[in-house]
Amino acid sequence: MRGRPTRHSDDHLIGKAQEVFWKKGYTATSLSDLLQVTGAGSGSFYNTFKGGKKEVFKKAIIQRREAFDQFKQELNTSPAPLDLIKSFFRSIAEADKKEHIKGCIIANTVVEMSFVDEELELEAVNILKDVEQMFTDTIRKAQTSKTISNRTDPAILGRYLITFWCGLNTLRRMYPDKGALLQQIEMQLAVIS
Amino acid sequence: MRGRPTRHSDDHLIGKAQEVFWKKGYTATSLSDLLQVTGAGSGSFYNTFKGGKKEVFKKAIIQRREAFDQFKQELNTSPAPLDLIKSFFRSIAEADKKEHIKGCIIANTVVEMSFVDEELELEAVNILKDVEQMFTDTIRKAQTSKTISNRTDPAILGRYLITFWCGLNTLRRMYPDKGALLQQIEMQLAVIS
DNA sequence: TTATTTTTGTATTGATTGGTACAAAAATAA
DNA sequence: TTATTTTTGTACCAATCAATACAAAAATAA
The missing domain is CATH 1.10.357 (Tetracycline Repressor; domain 2)
Structure with missing residues (x-):
């Protein structure tokens, strides 16, 4: 693959964003909160998440669903x-x-x-x-x-x-x-x- | 008492504000939401509530406490x-x-x-x-x-x-x-x- | 009437909001 | 090497945020 290497992986960004969303909720979390905690610049951030703040939040929520799905797997066995x-x-x-x-x-x-x-x-x-x-x-x-x-x-x-x-x-x-x-x-x- | 008569009573302002806070929560409710629903201008609004948005919210919460106190009275009898x-x-x-x-x-x-x-x-x-x-x-x-x-x-x-x-x-x-x-x-x- | 007081409405503030533009950086492909 | 691609960082944007300045309005007190 071509292109400059990614300094902030999607998972890292989502994980860090999730921490702030978990504490402050969606509305009270500002974009600058997210940039500060992830260490990314706004250019990099919006390049990764075209949908902006809402897309990251949704992906943070989906990550919790996946954690739940894993627990459900453990239940089954x-x-x-x-x-x-x-x-x-x-x-x-x-x-x-x-x-x-x-x-x-x-x-x-x-x-x-x-x-x-x-x-x-x-x-x-x-x-x-x-x-x-x-x-x-x-x-x-x-x-x-x-x-x-x-x-x-x-x-x-x-x-x-x-x-x-x-x-x-x-x-x-x-x-x-x-x-x-x-x-x-x-x-x-x-x-x- | 001297002065121009009040068009928006405290109770009216608090009541209308409470409706919006109840639906959208504190953070997602903007000042213009409150001005729109109350019909007051920002000058009038801030003249009534020097503490701004937070003061109205607190008073809306306290109004709920008073409704609860009334229910407690009914319980006692x-x-x-x-x-x-x-x-x-x-x-x-x-x-x-x-x-x-x-x-x-x-x-x-x-x-x-x-x-x-x-x-x-x-x-x-x-x-x-x-x-x-x-x-x-x-x-x-x-x-x-x-x-x-x-x-x-x-x-x-x-x-x-x-x-x-x-x-x-x-x-x-x-x-x-x-x-x-x-x-x-x-x-x-x-x-x- | 005139002075005083308080509320109201409008214009406006500076700060923050979410989001873009764009060029440099840094990699791979040709 | 050179062309291409993708990420990054910075500067910047219009819109909205909560809040203020201030004068006109509208009442009472003197």
């Missing part, structure tokens, strides 16, 4: 998939304060984008629905294999877990504290047993 | 306060689509302001904590009066309800639909019984 999901919830309590306050970038996006950008809103909503589907499927299997005794419709319990996830996204900011969060996580996970 | 809270949750399902997508301005603010404005973030967090306290107190009374049989620590159940409220704030955007929401609301309220 796990002997106890429901335990893996429960462990994931419990591990949230272990995060440090800054991570609590950042929350989940997908849930954040659903809240922020409602009347700001329809396309980005839908993208984020669809990811949450995929996560919900994963919850539902896993719970259904756990019911079939008699791993859990709760016989409530798995669709309702899956929706219960995604609601908990989104609630946790705010609770973590109210109480960015391991003890408080773990107590609530254990109480809510006990429903799925 | 109610013969069945827990039922009033449950009815409130159920009434959420009845809202129309636009209301679902707007969600709760306080929960929205907690999510948006994390790394944007510490003062506004704290203000919103404190309101949610007050709501949680109301949940906890009401549940404690219902346990004492043997209105409910669940003997879990009321602090945990109060925190459970505020987590549900915040989760609902995102679930409503995923499924702005009466049936889906009511099903989830009934399932989660059943825990408090």
